[in-house]
Amino acid sequence: MNDEAANKAPLSSEQLATMDAYWRAANYLSVGQIYLKDNPLLERPLTLDDVKPRLLGHWGTTPGLNFLYVHWNRLIRERNLNMLYIIGPGHGGPGLVANTYLEGSYSEVYPHIELNKDGIKRLFRQFSWPYGIPSHVAPETPGSIHEGGELGYSLVHAYGAAFDNPDLIVACVVGDGEAETGPLATSWHSNKFLNPATDGAVLPILHLNGYKIANPTILSRIPHAELEDLMRGYGYEPFTLEGDDPAVMHQQAAAVFDVMLDRIAAIQKAAREEGSTKRPAWPMLIMRTPKGWTGPKFVDGKPVEGTWRAHQVPLAEIFEKPEHLRMLDEWMRSYKPNELFDEKGHFRPELADIAPKGRLRMGMNAHANGGLLLQPLKVPNFREFAVKIEGRGQQDVESTRILGHLLHAVMQANADQKNFRVFGPDETASNRIGDVIIGTGKAWMAETLPVDEDLSQTGRVMEVLSEHMCQGWLEGYLLTGRHGFFSCYEAFIHIIDSMVNQHAKWLKTTREIPWRKPIASLNYLLSSLVWRQDHNGFSHQDPGFIDHLLNKKSDVVRIYLPPDANTLLSVADHCLRSRNYINLIVAGKQPAPQWLTMDEAIAHCTTGLCVWPWASNDNGSPDVVMACCGDVPTLETLAAVCLLRQRVPDLRIRVVNVVDLMALEPTSEHPHGLPDEDFDQLFPVGIPVVFAFHGYPAVIHRLTYRRHNHDNIHVRGYKEEGTTTTPFDMCVLNNIDRFQLALDVIHRVPRLASMAETAEQWYSEEIQRHKLFVAENGDDLPEIKNWRWPRDRSIC
Numbered sequence: 001m002n003d004e005a006a007n008k009a010p011l012s013s014e015q016l017a018t019m020d021a022y023w024r025a026a027n028y029l030s031v032g033q034i035y036l037k038d039n040p041l042l043e044r045p046l047t048l049d050d051v052k053p054r055l056l057g058h059w060g061t062t063p064g065l066n067f068l069y070v071h072w073n074r075l076i077r078e079r080n081l082n083m084l085y086i087i088g089p090g091h092g093g094p095g096l097v098a099n100t101y102l103e104g105s106y107s108e109v110y111p112h113i114e115l116n117k118d119g120i121k122r123l124f125r126q127f128s129w130p131y132g133i134p135s136h137v138a139p140e141t142p143g144s145i146h147e148g149g150e151l152g153y154s155l156v157h158a159y160g161a162a163f164d165n166p167d168l169i170v171a172c173v174v175g176d177g178e179a180e181t182g183p184l185a186t187s188w189h190s191n192k193f194l195n196p197a198t199d200g201a202v203l204p205i206l207h208l209n210g211y212k213i214a215n216p217t218i219l220s221r222i223p224h225a226e227l228e229d230l231m232r233g234y235g236y237e238p239f240t241l242e243g244d245d246p247a248v249m250h251q252q253a254a255a256v257f258d259v260m261l262d263r264i265a266a267i268q269k270a271a272r273e274e275g276s277t278k279r280p281a282w283p284m285l286i287m288r289t290p291k292g293w294t295g296p297k298f299v300d301g302k303p304v305e306g307t308w309r310a311h312q313v314p315l316a317e318i319f320e321k322p323e324h325l326r327m328l329d330e331w332m333r334s335y336k337p338n339e340l341f342d343e344k345g346h347f348r349p350e351l352a353d354i355a356p357k358g359r360l361r362m363g364m365n366a367h368a369n370g371g372l373l374l375q376p377l378k379v380p381n382f383r384e385f386a387v388k389i390e391g392r393g394q395q396d397v398e399s400t401r402i403l404g405h406l407l408h409a410v411m412q413a414n415a416d417q418k419n420f421r422v423f424g425p426d427e428t429a430s431n432r433i434g435d436v437i438i439g440t441g442k443a444w445m446a447e448t449l450p451v452d453e454d455l456s457q458t459g460r461v462m463e464v465l466s467e468h469m470c471q472g473w474l475e476g477y478l479l480t481g482r483h484g485f486f487s488c489y490e491a492f493i494h495i496i497d498s499m500v501n502q503h504a505k506w507l508k509t510t511r512e513i514p515w516r517k518p519i520a521s522l523n524y525l526l527s528s529l530v531w532r533q534d535h536n537g538f539s540h541q542d543p544g545f546i547d548h549l550l551n552k553k554s555d556v557v558r559i560y561l562p563p564d565a566n567t568l569l570s571v572a573d574h575c576l577r578s579r580n581y582i583n584l585i586v587a588g589k590q591p592a593p594q595w596l597t598m599d600e601a602i603a604h605c606t607t608g609l610c611v612w613p614w615a616s617n618d619n620g621s622p623d624v625v626m627a628c629c630g631d632v633p634t635l636e637t638l639a640a641v642c643l644l645r646q647r648v649p650d651l652r653i654r655v656v657n658v659v660d661l662m663a664l665e666p667t668s669e670h671p672h673g674l675p676d677e678d679f680d681q682l683f684p685v686g687i688p689v690v691f692a693f694h695g696y697p698a699v700i701h702r703l704t705y706r707r708h709n710h711d712n713i714h715v716r717g718y719k720e721e722g723t724t725t726t727p728f729d730m731c732v733l734n735n736i737d738r739f740q741l742a743l744d745v746i747h748r749v750p751r752l753a754s755m756a757e758t759a760e761q762w763y764s765e766e767i768q769r770h771k772l773f774v775a776e777n778g779d780d781l782p783e784i785k786n787w788r789w790p791r792d793r794s795i796c
């Protein structure tokens with residue numbers, strides 16, 4: 001406890017009694033959810049018939065969460081706060097369900113859970129029950145933007161929600177076990193990016209109940225002074241609340257929260273009214289209370305309250321041990337339910353009255369249902385940024401740089417709305433979308449030096465070398481009704497694989513919850529791609545995020561591989577306007593040939609895949625289809641087409657480019673899937689397909705295995721061969737180079753069988769020549785490096 005709060009007793013005895021009763025009611029409803037399917041008000045002694053057959057849920061963290069909720073309610077009431085809760089230990093779900101029920105929000109969104117005895121019975125029964133509600137603070141829980149099932153992301157979500165929401169206070173409970181995770185450990189640094197003048201406040205509470213599932217937590221077993229120093233080192237002003245006597249704790253909590261809220265108000269006043277630009281030391285609370293507080297102290301002779309044994313269900317053998325049933329009865333009655341609810345099951349009005357009203361209730365905070373607040377992003381006309389095509393493939397352009405122009409325009413167009421941010425792990429400039437920084441700058445509240453460029457306390461580009469933080473901030477930002485864009489190196493986006501899983505689950509679930517309104521999509525740009533790791537080599541080569549996303553629900557995921565800048569612009573425009581998706585855009589940043597006019601690009605993106613007639617000579621009846629997806633595979637395919645034209649002039653080649661990967665799937669599997677008839681038109685049954693793909697070849701097989709022509713689809717892609725070598729040698733190492741693709745065609749078209757031997761000889765000679773040249777000169781052969789699609793296609 002801090003000195004300032006030490007001698008204060010802000011609660012009157014009546015207030016203290018009411019708050020304690022409210023807390024008891026929340027605890028009672030939490031225990032009831034875990035155990036009971038009947039007898040909700042304990043009108044008769046509990047019997048086994050009242051108890052659920054499967055006892056599921058987590059008690060340990062719940063009383064602490066309930067304690068905090070009633071105190072936050074007081075603060076909201078007294079200070080008229082706009083407060084959002086985020087619960088790191090999301091397994092404490094029953095507590096949040098109980099509290100949103102007590103304040104009335106729950107019944108408003110789920111009218112069948114009435115505010116009476118029947119409602120309580122249903123509330124109990126549905127919890128962790130088949131087709132009922134999940135045990136966590138799930139999307140189904142009013143007021144939540146954070147599930148908390150996978151631990152580690154509470155604090156980044158809280159900060160993401162607070163950015164550009166100057167009136168919001170995000171109360172964020174961090175589990176002391178959760179605090180051991182990598183993402184959480186780095187999240188404390190978010191305070192170097194939060195501007196007290198223009199952003200809201202985050203109120204972190206380290207829930208130091210001492211234990212995880214079966215072990216003590218690190219932070220509870222280091223000297224308290226060391227823990228405080230750690231928090232100070234992270235730039236916070238730590239406050240402490242410690243104890244287990246409810247009456248004392250209520251009074252101390254009220255005192256300490258008053259001081260902390262005064263601190264926040266003072267920090268914001270200094271920044272907003274007095275012009276302070278100093279990075280403040282925001283208050284944070286270390287709350288040291290017993291795990292399973294107010295639950296059974298001993299079970300079967302072993303200590304439970306205050307130990308790891310309280311984590312899940314403390315009395316787990318109700319059906320085997322009559323003593324456990326008796327203890328449950330006693331435990332639930334210890335909350336004195338008849339003082340809390342009348343005989344009809346109505347929460348007593350004098351208790352209900354202390355909750356905030358209307359939208360001030362945390363369960364009804366509009367920020368937790370971001371779609372309610374979502375303003376459409378203003379996206380300027382992307383056609384204005386088009387690359388003018390003067391001859392196909394004749395000029396080299398860095399596609400992502402062109403995207404940077406569009407993003408800059410988006411940033412400017414929405415500057416007043418303050419609802420668009422761009423996130424990246426120190427790669428915004430490297431991925432060549434750096435123009436987006438112009439006019440806004442990069443968010444930074446820490447120290448600056450003259451050598452720094454573009455750092456700004458009000459910057460809207462967020463750069464921190466933590467993919468976890470970028471992802472978490474962006475999720476928090478989107479879930480509270482704003483828009484964003486995340487650019488990352490392709491190989492390292494895997495760091496957030498698990499986080500995107502959780503976001504995809506959230507989106508999938510919210511689609512089935514009518515009161516949850518759609519939010520802006522989570523947009524990724526992956527650049528610095530596998531094929532062009534000129535500076536870095538093997539460690540930076542991994543296109544597998546595509547594979548990862550493919551596992552997600554098809555109504556949530558979209559994957560685009562635009563082959564040039566104009567298609568990239570069209571794709572980006574679409575993604576920025578979309579809702580409730582995870583959009584993955586994979587696009588190169590290196591200078592590369594440009595193929596499509598803007599109109600062609602738009603048409604291409606509309607269908608997702610189509611024949612490039614200017615590159616084809618099949619007259620509607622191909623000998624072979626050369627398909628390509630991704631910028632480098634497209635280049636190699638077109639170069640292979642030229643090689644084949646020279647060697648086999650009468651070969652009828654159809655070139656199909658794929659920009660929307662999901663179009664390859666059948667319609668039954670993905671809404672973007674091409675109908676079978678159309679697919680068969682493009683890839684006629686019996687005609688070989690040589691498919692050059694940006695990523696792992698299995699992806700294409702996986703998407704097309706049900707297509708009629710699948711047996712004839714032969715895919716080249718990345719096969720984990722790589723090093724720091726020339727761009728073309730990367731293709732050669734992975735057999736996706738133009739010579740290999742041309743040879744593949746000769747091997748696959750039956751009527752060219754007689755050419756196979758000569759072609760193999762030619763292939764070996766070309767590859768040998770290439771290998772010798774790159775080894776000697778450290779660069780690609782000039783005719784490879786400077787290759788262009790011929791202006792007059794008859795001469796290629």
Ligand SMILES: Cc1ncc(C[n+]2csc(CCOP(=O)(O)OP(=O)(O)O)c2C)c(N)n1
Nearest residue numbers: 061089149150151175176177178211212213
């Ligand atoms: C990333 C992750 N790893 C492991 C788990 C499994 N798990 C669930 S709860 C828990 C212990 C959490 O301890 P703490 O954060 O202290 O929460 P509390 O004590 O408040 O229940 C663990 C390890 C998880 N949910 N997420």
Ligand SMILES: [Mg+2]
Nearest residue numbers: 176177209211
């Ligand atoms: Mg704990």
